[in-house]
Each structure stands twice: as structure tokens, then as C-alpha cells.
Amino acid sequence: MSRTAALASFVESTPPGELTDVTKAIKSILGDESIQNELTPAFEKYNEEQFATVKLPGNSEEVIVSSYNSLGGSRYYDVESQSAFDFDHSTQKASKVQSYVLDSNHADLVKNLVKSLSTHTSEHYPKSSLGVYPTEDDTQIAIITVASKYSPSNFWNGRWRSSYIYNPFSGSITGSIKVDVHYYEDGNVRLLTNKDISVSVGSGATASEIIRQIATAEKKYQEDLNKAFGSLSEGAFKALRRQLPVTRQKVEWEKISGYRLGQDIGGGRSR
Incomplete structure (x- = not known):
């Protein structure tokens, strides 16, 4: 394995909220501040897979960075704020914000999904970000939620990620829920879960019906996790x-x- 590949593996396995610390550790071990440029591709992959969030200049809400809303060249767009922006994967900062108009055959459904998903996340995920984007070929719609909570002073960080692909023609919803929690006080305990989701709402479903199915699946998974934690102690x-x-x-x-x-x-x- 090359040095770059080895370092990239460290980045890709970084727990939520700890990328800066891992990067500092790599620099310290190697004694090389210039390593940041070598790691840029790994940072990009990590940020997109983890659904990194960033506040746009002049905006109080955080928007998502993912492969679904990528415009190429480290530029991304957000439907709700109707903005496009550059994202520096090393510093995790946004710049060059411009207005962006969504061009999609499903534009109305996308906007309605954003509203319904926003209601759902505000009720169940107090600190979260969401995104709804047409797929690259404009035949399907990606629906994403990410909720992170960091408490480094108490030695723990966690992140919830859910992503679904809705097919307007078949009415199918497929995706996954991922939970990553790291506790590292006087030890190193990490919870990594991945739950595949597959449901159907039928073709021509409304935005509220689609989000209702997603909410039901997420509620059941949270209940299953709570039961698993209960049995874990015994x-x-x-x-x-x-x-x-x-x-x-x-x-x-x-x-x-x-x-x-x-x-x-x-x-x-x-x-």
C-alpha cells in the first residue's frame, strides 16, 4: 500500500467531528505540514460520504455537501436556499456563493419534498441538515438527512445519516440509515450501524406520503436500536x-x- 493510500484510509475511517484532530495527528507523526495537499482527494471522498455540512456566508442554516448535489470542481448547490457554492474540502469552508435555479423535470416535487422533510427533521432531529436533489440523469430523487452532535469535552461525538433514492415512476424508496457514535474517554468505544431500507408508496405519491413512509422506517429503526441497547447491558x-x-x-x-x-x-x- 502506498503512503497516500495508507493515509487516506485513516481519513476515511475518521469518526464524526474529528477530522481536524486526525489531520493534525497525521501531520505531527510525519512532521510534514504539506501533507494537506496530498490528502485533498481523501478529504473530498470523506466529506461527501459523511454528508458534511457548512454554513454559507450570510446564511444561518447549514447545507449539505454530497455527491448528489455536486456540480463538479468542488462546487455544490442547495435547493432550499437556491444557492451554489465552492467548498474547500481541507478547511471545510464555503465561498463564492451565487444564486442557483434548479433545472429538473421534478422541480416541483423536489421543492415539496424539502418542505415535508424539513417538518419531519425539525420534529425528530433538533440539530440537522437536509437535502433533496434530482439524480444526475433526472430520473430519480435523492432524499438526505444528516444530524450530528459533538461533545469533545465529554469525549464523545455522533452522527446520524439517512439517504434514500425515490423513483417517481415505480414509487419505490430504497436507501440506508447509518449511525456512527464514538466514545473515547479512558478507552475507545465506537458504534457503527447500517440499516438498509426498502419501501414503496406507489407512483404519483405526494411529498407528504413519501416522507411519511421514511419517517415510519426511521422511527422503527430507532426503536430497534433502543431495544438493542437495553439487551446489551444484560x-x-x-x-x-x-x-x-x-x-x-x-x-x-x-x-x-x-x-x-x-x-x-x-x-x-x-x-
Whole structure:
């Protein structure tokens, strides 16, 4: 494996909200500040796959960067703000914002989907960004939601990503939900999940019907995750630990959701 490929693998596996830290670590290890240019392609791939978000100059809302709304040459567009912008994948900053008019046979449906999706995300994802874009051949529509929450002072970061492709002719909705959470206080625990979604609303469905199906699928997956976490404390997680932790006190498993992994269970430092 070449050096560039090896470094790119570090970038691609970076947990949410930690790209700057990983980049600094790579520079420090190699003692080479110029490595940033070498990593630009990896940054672009990472940002598009992770649905990176950025605030446009003069705009309070964050917009999404993805392969679905790429105009080429590190330029992207946003339907809701009717803007196109340049995005620097190294610094994750936007510039050269201009007005942009969507040219699509599904323009009306796209705009209605943005409104319905905005209502859904505001109810279920307090801090999130969304995007609805026609596919490159204008035969289908991509529907994207990303919700990130960073708490580096408490040693954890997390991101929810959901992306779907809606076919207006068949009425099919296919896509996936991805959850990535990293906890790194006195240890290194990471949750990575990927749930494939496939539902149908029939051809000619309204925007509200499409988003209703998506909301139902996401609610069910969140419920499944909650059940899995509940069984984890009584099953796999309990089996991984010694009967008594280093604190020499028994773990109250029924209260496991309230523990801080590094400090309370592992006997880490107090703050």
C-alpha cells in the first residue's frame, strides 16, 4: 500500500467531528505540514460520504455537501436556499456563493419534498441538515438527512445519516440509515450501524406520503436500536466485564445507561 493510500484510509475511517484532530495527528507523526495537499482527494471522498455540512456566508442554516448535489470542481448547490457554492474540502469552508435555479423535470416535487422533510427533521432531529436533489440523469430523487452532535469535552461525538433514492415512476424508496457514535474517554468505544431500507408508496405519491413512509422506517429503526441497547447491558456488555471492576464495587446493571464508560465503570479519572 502506498503512503497516500495508507493515509487516506485513516481519513476515511475518521469518526464524526474529528477530522481536524486526525489531520493534525497525521501531520505531527510525519512532521510534514504539506501533507494537506496530498490528502485533498481523501478529504473530498470523506466529506461527501459523511454528508458534511457548512454554513454559507450570510446564511444561518447549514447545507449539505454530497455527491448528489455536486456540480463538479468542488462546487455544490442547495435547493432550499437556491444557492451554489465552492467548498474547500481541507478547511471545510464555503465561498463564492451565487444564486442557483434548479433545472429538473421534478422541480416541483423536489421543492415539496424539502418542505415535508424539513417538518419531519425539525420534529425528530433538533440539530440537522437536509437535502433533496434530482439524480444526475433526472430520473430519480435523492432524499438526505444528516444530524450530528459533538461533545469533545465529554469525549464523545455522533452522527446520524439517512439517504434514500425515490423513483417517481415505480414509487419505490430504497436507501440506508447509518449511525456512527464514538466514545473515547479512558478507552475507545465506537458504534457503527447500517440499516438498509426498502419501501414503496406507489407512483404519483405526494411529498407528504413519501416522507411519511421514511419517517415510519426511521422511527422503527430507532426503536430497534433502543431495544438493542437495553439487551446489551444484560447480555454482551455484562459478559465482557469482570465481575468486579477496578473500583472493587459491583456494577448496577439496571442503571448502566447512566454510567460514563471510562470514569464510572473503568475507574478512570474524575473531573
